[in-house]
Amino acid sequence: MLQFVLRRIAISLVVLLMGSALMFFATINAGDPLADLRESRAENREQLMQARIENMNLDLPWYQRYLTWLAGASKCLVLACDLGQASNGANINSMLVNAAGASLRLVSISVVLAIVIGIALGVLTAIRQYSGFDYTVTFAAFLFFSLPVFWAAVLLKDFGAIRFNNWIADPALSTTAMAVIALVFALLVASVLGGDIRRQAVTFLVTAAVVFGVVFAFDSVGWWRKPALGLPLIILGGLLALGFFLTMTVGLSQRKITIAGLVTVAVGIVAYFVTAPIMVDPANWWVILALIAVTVVVSGAIGWFLGGFERKTAAYVTIGTGLGFAFLVFMDRLLRNWGAFLEIKPRPISTIGSGIPEFEGTFWAEIFDWGVQLILPTIVLTVISIAGYSRYTRASMLETINQDYIRTARSKGLSDRVVYTKHALRNALIPITTIVAFDFAALLGGAVITESIFGWKGLGAMFRDGLNKVDPGPVMGYYLVAGGAAVLMNMLADIAYAFLDPRIRR
């Protein structure tokens, strides 16, 4: 295994090297770096040109320029990069650090979201093959495949940001809007849950009524500007999480595990009051992480000691329930601060820029500040990849369901739920891992477009400026980060592959 990984790393480095030569050569041949100065009528034209030639080593032949860059870049292996300077003399190292931080944050969130949502959709559409839900998702996937990103981004900027900001200033929903929301939800839930026509009709009506009621209640109490969950909703959510994990593992009939889960919820309620003083304004993310760790340990212990025969399964269930409960408590706190944030920033969703400089606020307000900048580019990037993941997962899942061992599993008397989650899903995920690596690179490419539309000062912008000025420095900086990240993702994908498939483990 180690040998395999080392081999992969060596190959990747060779490929990175080849790629750098190609990129460098292509970039410096993409135009005339002095074009704008040649047409300039500035007094100090000659001086400016001289300075640029100096900065970019334009007096050297191309291979010497490349080798100079390579020598500097190869110092990255010992963590002492020297990527030279841009045409205006700025240090690329420091440019890159800022830009990479901004872009990778954006792309990583999108990748994680796309994988989770895409795979979930793929599995659901495979299970509910040829249902209305399946056709809808399939059509949506095709639509998103065919959507020009830049066009969609401009649309989203208008609808998602400008109009939302107008609406949130004085939020009110018309009855028609509420009805539409309720109907869409109901259709979705009914077709995902499936069953015969009667059951679907009941699901549809119940969901529609509940959603309409909730939306109506939210609207009348001014929830949109002052949202919160409140303890009752948190407890309800915690119980739902418990039910979910129980059905996903052993079913609802295991008394000991069910009791362990209920104890976890009870402990969570106590914890809600105990941690309240800390949660008003936590100092930083470490506090949150520490609380998560405590949650895992405590709920795991509850499962382990109360779980009976299947203590391991019980611990999984209680940890899942505990984390679900903790998440709801966190969300409750976060939502409670939305009103305060609106006071600071009346038009919350930003259409441009990767951050208000020097934003000061509570822990929660900072999360919102961070979130509202990310939200639009993240949606665009996520939506593009979801389409791919859901299609691949669906195909892979359908292929797996036809395998002999699935028939064996059914013949043992396992329920559909266990057959899908325990036997089919893991096998279906194996081919997906390789797609992740490809997708990551594509997303970094897509970021070039998204960043330019949302005015995000990230890698994409750096690449764009560099290329427009025929300046290899920033372009190669972009390449190093994108290539390095892709190589890393590829390796993670390989490891995930080996983890999922025992046949290639050595």
Add this chain to the structure above:
Amino acid sequence: MNDRPITPGDDRPDQDLPQEPGSGREGLSPIPAQQDKDAPQTETFSVEKQLDLSQKSYSQGQLVRRRFIRHRGAMVSLAVLIFITIFAFTSIGYGWIPGWWDKDYWRGGLNIDRGRPTLQLWPFSAGEHPFGQDNAGKDYFALTMRGTQRSLIVAFTVGLFSTILGTIIGAVAGYYRGWIESILMRITDLFIVIPALVLAAVFGKMANGGIWPLAFLLSVIGWTGLARLVRGEVLSLREREFVTAAEAIGTGSGRIIFKHILPNTIGTIIVSATLAIAATILTESALSFLGWGVRAPDTSLGLLISTYQNSFQSRPWLFWWPGMIILAIALAVNFLGDGLRDAFDPRQNRTAD
């Protein structure tokens, strides 16, 4: 070595399902065996399908065509695509061939009613400027058609060239293995490392606005995906017994590749060519949007969106028309590809449930 016997008597339920005539399974339907006059007595109870020589014979290609024509989504998409293509080329003409639309895409004019579109669906009337006018009073219909032409030319050229390149390289790499294969695999690795759009951007800038150099350079990027696919198919096909049989009778490598292997990968090739076309439409318009594709004074759909993205609030039609056309072309091509995939690979076909 897999020399395990393949099992006779395997009649799992899914194999009992009959399929269309000519799929090789129709004999499983319980038609009583007819007795051949000369055949030995055993024929009566043979499980072998009787050759029905009165039935029309279908080649694989004909079967695929039939399945494709029955695919409603694909046929609608094909119609849409043909319609857009014909419209784009005949309306403003191409090169020295004049079109039937009387306005030119480069000529400005007076803005009538702030350049609003005059298109009316019911009762139908195109009006003076069906798609409206831009800020300088240019006819937006002519502009959009010009853009559509450019996008289609680039997309189909890239689709064609990258398919040819990818097929040949993939087939050679898969059949001969060895160093050709390792080079191919390294080059595909390269495309994991460099985002395709980024390389396309650099190449697009090199092309300096001309659509033919742009198409050429995009083909250079586009072939790797197909090459990988073809290589994979060739790898599995060369282990199939009919290829081994061809090798055993002394068939030359060229004949094996072109007569025995490639015809069997035609499904993959065609499907992937359509997907390449769809991808290129999007890439080209994205490049033009960013300023590295087609450049003014010529125009393309991406460039139009880029130029007028800020007039979304004031003159939304300048933004909607090109965007909708890109979407329509890409969607049609993608659905076409899906229909073709279903036609070539009936395993995933929608059976009655």
Add this chain to the structure above:
Amino acid sequence: MTTFQNDQDQIFTGSGTPLDGEEVVLSFDDVDVRFKTEFGSVHAVKGVDLRVRPGEVVALVGESGSGKSVTSMTAMRLLPRNARIGGVVNVAGKDVGRLSERTMRRLRGNDVAMVFQEPMTALNPVLTIGTQMVESMELHGVARGQAAVDRAVELLGMVGIPEPERQMAKYPHELSGGQRQRVVIAMAISCDPKVIIADEPTTALDVTVQADILDLLRSLKDKLNTGILLITHNMGVVADMADRVAVMFKGEIVERGTVEEVLLRPQHDYTKMLLGSVPRMGAGRGQMGISVREEVDETAPLAIELKNLVIEYQRLGKAPFRAVDDVSFTVRKGEIVGLVGESGSGKSTIGRCALGLIPAAGGEFRLLGEDITRMNRKQLKGLRKRIGVVFQDPAASLNPRLPIGDCIAEPMVVHGIGDRKSRQDKVYELLDAVQLPREVYNRYPHEVSGGQRQRICVARALTLDPELLVADEPTSALDVSVQARVLKIFSELQEQFGFACLFISHDLAVIDLLAHKVVVLQNGKVVEAGPREQIMENPQEEYTQRLIAAAPVPDPIEQGRRRRERHELLRAQGEEVVELHLDDPSAFRESISGEADTL
């Protein structure tokens, strides 16, 4: 509705069928299955009646498309959703058709268990043996937690898997095919089902492994008193295992009775035909009207001459794998040499080397007098003109894009022989020779069935009048009746053309029928070689003896004798006779305690 309605009085209703008052664990009453498809409805099973007592093996026999698997799947209710099922299926006294999905799930695995054909794919590749064993026991409340693990270990030990504790943590790909099938059987008996449906349980296994698995199944039903519905196409397996037999043909049971009645005194024409198509071990020549020219010219030139042949496969980062090790034998012109062995014996590798597809790593390989190990491409091409080849899989051995005429004419095109007209004439001639109508010339391979395709392959192999034919398992993928026809055509053509033949097969009975000389291979080495009579009737080596003893014959009395002889042989050779290691069935039952803690 069917062709047999008017023959109704001829159908032997069979003795031994359980009477109405008797205990049955599985019964089918007038079961009828139709599949609704886009192109109309297909009647797969037409009113089948069948009953299985506890501790009894009922064999359901038939060829492809007879509906035997579909019938059995109705008991599990696992048919695809487009199936419309009529009639009543009873499992352990419960009417399967009326159960709710929930109760049905409780029935599966608990009252009725299945053993599938492909042990390679029947187990989930990403879950350990232990996980898959424990799962169904916990599900059905047989045992939980550590108790379930202990029981799983016990079960693996019972079916004869060495070191069961260690195997629990292994994944399916780490076990051999036979061991995997044992795991599947252990899984099937884990909840002590009343009846086991075994769907072609040994078809994918080597003949010696098959004999072991059959022994295991037999002792299982004896000790646990489980009823077994055995689905198979292999008459030898039926003779070895079954108490009663039902023969299915195109969705109907055409004959039933005790195993002796059906196999020894068949009444229905189909059964007679089926039994007449099975080559029998030890019966030698002249069966099924197939004759081979016995006298071989001992002075004829050698077609194949192997001297100490070694073939190796290169492996990344490991020592090369020696697939063929120091093999020597000869094939004379006009002679058929049978190459016999089980999976991994290297028999196909030698075949491929003879075609110049795999290079030899050492030794000498002389083909028609010329040493191919030192030949270049061009010289090889000249030689290939004189060799024909037939492969195993009829589905894969013809290019699906070429019409059949082109397929057969291909060798002539490649070697530039003849013009269009003469090629067509030759193809017609060959189609006549393999008894196919000339009209198939313009048809495509997917339009004809497996046996017909295999005949086309034979025709293609003979296009250039080869001096040598390499046949690699040419009939293993065919149904017996189809196999009989292909073998007959093959033997006639051999007599007519007099080519030398390297006949590779795992089926000793077929070799016995056709070959002049037999070479037995094991793990790449020659175990024994010699004239057919000597090897088949008086084998000297232990392995050959075991191989021959393990091949079942379709005669229950004869097979019973052969089985006892095989067991004696195994004991004499110091091997163990496989059985279920269970001394006290009642203790096994009691361990299924009520310790399940459910709400």
